[in-house]
Amino acid sequence: MTSSSPPPALAHSAGVAHAHKGDGDVLRCLVCDIRNRSLCSSMDEEGLAALAHSSRQLQLPPGTTIVEEGEPALAFFNVTGGTVKLFKSLPDGRRQITGFADAGQFLGLSTAQTYSFGAETVDNVRLCRFLRPQLETLLSDYPTFERRLLAAVTDKLAEAQEQMLLLGRKTAREKVATFLLDRMRAYHLTMGHTRQEVENLASVPMTRVDIADYLGLTIETVSRTISAFRRSHLIASTENHRIRILSVATLLNIASGQKPD
Amino acid sequence: MTSSSPPPALAHSAGVAHAHKGDGDVLRCLVCDIRNRSLCSSMDEEGLAALAHSSRQLQLPPGTTIVEEGEPALAFFNVTGGTVKLFKSLPDGRRQITGFADAGQFLGLSTAQTYSFGAETVDNVRLCRFLRPQLETLLSDYPTFERRLLAAVTDKLAEAQEQMLLLGRKTAREKVATFLLDRMRAYHLTMGHTRQEVENLASVPMTRVDIADYLGLTIETVSRTISAFRRSHLIASTENHRIRILSVATLLNIASGQKPD
DNA sequence: ATGCAACCTTGATTTAGATCAAGTCCGTGT
DNA sequence: ACACGGACTTGATCTAAATCAAGGTTGCAT
Incomplete structure (x- = not known):
């Protein structure tokens, strides 16, 4: 906990x-x-x-x-x-x-x-x-x-x-994928719809502790899962609490509970 | 799942x-x-x-x-x-x-x-x-x-x-205790407040599958946890989808995350 | 009254994610 | 430039709950 x-x-x-x-x-x-x-x-x-x-x-x-x-x-x-x-x-x-x-x-x-x-x-x-x-x-x-x-x-x-649904029934991987997509949507909403397709950025101003407490996970699991996504080139870290989403489609699949990676 | x-x-x-x-x-x-x-x-x-x-x-x-x-x-x-x-x-x-x-x-x-x-x-x-x-x-x-x-x-x-909070941070034991107390309150609300202290009944018309899907658990874990509560004399099964709560105080302690049993 | 089917319980084993344990990275202040 | 602290990462191990596997109960339809 x-x-x-x-x-x-x-x-x-x-x-x-x-x-x-x-x-x-x-x-x-x-x-x-x-x-x-x-x-x-x-x-x-x-x-x-x-x-x-x-x-x-x-x-x-x-x-x-x-x-x-x-x-x-x-x-x-x-x-x-x-x-x-x-x-x-x-x-x-x-x-x-x-x-x-x-x-x-x-x-x-x-x-x-x-x-x-x-x-x-x-x-x-x-x-x-x-x-x-x-x-x-x-x-x-x-x-x-x-x-x-x-x-x-x-x-x-x-x-x-x-x-x-996320807290009760999704896996760690599915939870983190859902979170990143949500943060991308939040970023697009607040930044207006300027170049959203080009950028695919997610704003993540919160710490790993906050993310873990939001997803019902530990910080270690959040960190490992994000690292795994990065190793798979689904995302890339950028400056300043921003994460670039490289494959929205794959992340969407994961978030909604499909098998593949 | x-x-x-x-x-x-x-x-x-x-x-x-x-x-x-x-x-x-x-x-x-x-x-x-x-x-x-x-x-x-x-x-x-x-x-x-x-x-x-x-x-x-x-x-x-x-x-x-x-x-x-x-x-x-x-x-x-x-x-x-x-x-x-x-x-x-x-x-x-x-x-x-x-x-x-x-x-x-x-x-x-x-x-x-x-x-x-x-x-x-x-x-x-x-x-x-x-x-x-x-x-x-x-x-x-x-x-x-x-x-x-x-x-x-x-x-x-x-x-x-x-x-x-329940789904993300409570243990199986805490989840089930919370559920039983909630169902007791639901029963009291619908039945009017007739003799609520005397009775302490919870109405549980749903199956174990439903309870599990509500608490983010499996049916086996729900069943085992309810059995454990019964063995500890915290609850007693009665007829017809009713459960009698024998120790509201203890269940409240468990539900709110205190250690003891 | 008997047989079936849905529901529930209990036990054995596995596993996803937690916990424990070092480090590393990074930004800030001196 | 450097060291301090907070945030993050990574690895090793552990465990709560899931999964797998039988049975047992209950109620309904014939």
């Missing part, structure tokens, strides 16, 4: 310290470059002003705690840059990362009074924070926004089901 | 054949006994009439296919009796059951044009079927219903994250 070292755990207040003023700039959401890949695409110009008014923008360094398991669920977040990991832990430190939220994804929804999961930045992260009462006002005032959120949560649920 | 034999796979039409007329009885939802444990609790009397008008009630025998992976997502369902299993499969037949939907639970939400999962009855199931356009009308006409659905999907997502 894998555990992570105790996180730096900056409190909410630390995030607030980094917060932009945000009171005057009704334009913030209007000029947001990833708006159309997020919930906010459901808003007209007036709605965007309301969003800007209801939220504060935070800029957080790697390893910052955003949400702590069991703490009161006070806020909802929209990631506008970087990557966040969401996780659940067992008392002895075993940890399962339940997802990575890249730019355009939301996090922090809860019907309970407390969060049932933790969230921490992987790299430098920008996000918009909505306090719960403000979010609820938005949902009531903008039915298209609420409908969009319902669709987004529904998609997250389908993703979670796919991940359950 | 585990696979299931090809299911009987009655088509939608089979379900329709069993359908009640439903056109006249505006009272159906009003008199529904599990209404308050479901989405429908968000509706006033007028809304309940609208629900009855928008849905058809189906009665399906064990092993009936409700939703087929990859088929057009035409309907949404509310389970009013019995237990449904939801699953995803790999091409070679490996299967992961992503959840069991007992009375009061919904299934069939999808933003995609097709279902990304399959659903099949475990025992005798009663459910209400809403076609997509009808569901969308209801969501638009009854904001409290939509809000309730959002909350329900959010809860399902939290459940899915809990299951990812």
Whole structure:
């Protein structure tokens, strides 16, 4: 089983310290470059002003705690840059990362009074924070926004089901192949569709520990499997947490459970 | 890896054949006994009439296919009796059951044009079927219903994250203990809270194959683990797919990852 | 009441991935 | 330039759960 070292755990207040003023700039959401890949695409110009008014923008360094398991669920977040990991832990430190939220994804929804999961930045992260009462006002005032959120949560649920299939029934090899393809898709989504066929890059800002805790493996198995893919020329490492995928088709076959290599 | 034999796979039409007329009885939802444990609790009397008008009630025998992976997502369902299993499969037949939907639970939400999962009855199931356009009308006409659905999907997502922790990081023993406690809670929820402390029963209508495919184990490991619990007097088998839990506290300890037995 | 088929249990053996154990690589600060 | 620490890789060994292999139980249909 894998555990992570105790996180730096900056409190909410630390995030607030980094917060932009945000009171005057009704334009913030209007000029947001990833708006159309997020919930906010459901808003007209007036709605965007309301969003800007209801939220504060935070800029957080790697390893910052955003949400702590069991703490009161006070806020909802929209990631506008970087990557966040969401996780659940067992008392002895075993940890399962339940997802990575890249730019355009939301996090922090809860019907309970407390969060049932933790969230921490992987790299430098920008996000918009909505306090719960403000979010609820938005949902009531903008039915298209609420409908969009319902669709987004529904998609997250389908993703979670796919991940359950991976965790319960895929081999280490299949898990890693699936992960790399997912990270390629994440990269294409956030970078826009510029030259995606030419590049086939996957962004992997997280450590081996995080990957292992996401796939239900150990870091050694993740490392060995990636090495094996590299030896087979299915992938090639590049600079800076990037992996180039040399054979998408083969990796797709592996990821979906076909025999061949 | 585990696979299931090809299911009987009655088509939608089979379900329709069993359908009640439903056109006249505006009272159906009003008199529904599990209404308050479901989405429908968000509706006033007028809304309940609208629900009855928008849905058809189906009665399906064990092993009936409700939703087929990859088929057009035409309907949404509310389970009013019995237990449904939801699953995803790999091409070679490996299967992961992503959840069991007992009375009061919904299934069939999808933003995609097709279902990304399959659903099949475990025992005798009663459910209400809403076609997509009808569901969308209801969501638009009854904001409290939509809000309730959002909350329900959010809860399902939290459940899915809990299951990812189980699949990725729990031992066989911990998985089975968690499952038994979950089934006890499911039983208490559907049976009302009559004498729950006295009884401590879990309803387990599904086969070992289903349990194994839900927990990411083999049937042999599930069987051995349940036998071991019985030998340790943590549980006792009773008649008819019921298991009596003799030591909830110990099982809770095991389920949450503490060492002892 | 008997026979079949599906389901479940138990035992023996194997194996994928975990654990244990060194290293290597790389970026940062001095 | 160098050494310190964190992240990663690679190899050797171990083990929890899978696989293989019989039986046993149960319930239903004749």
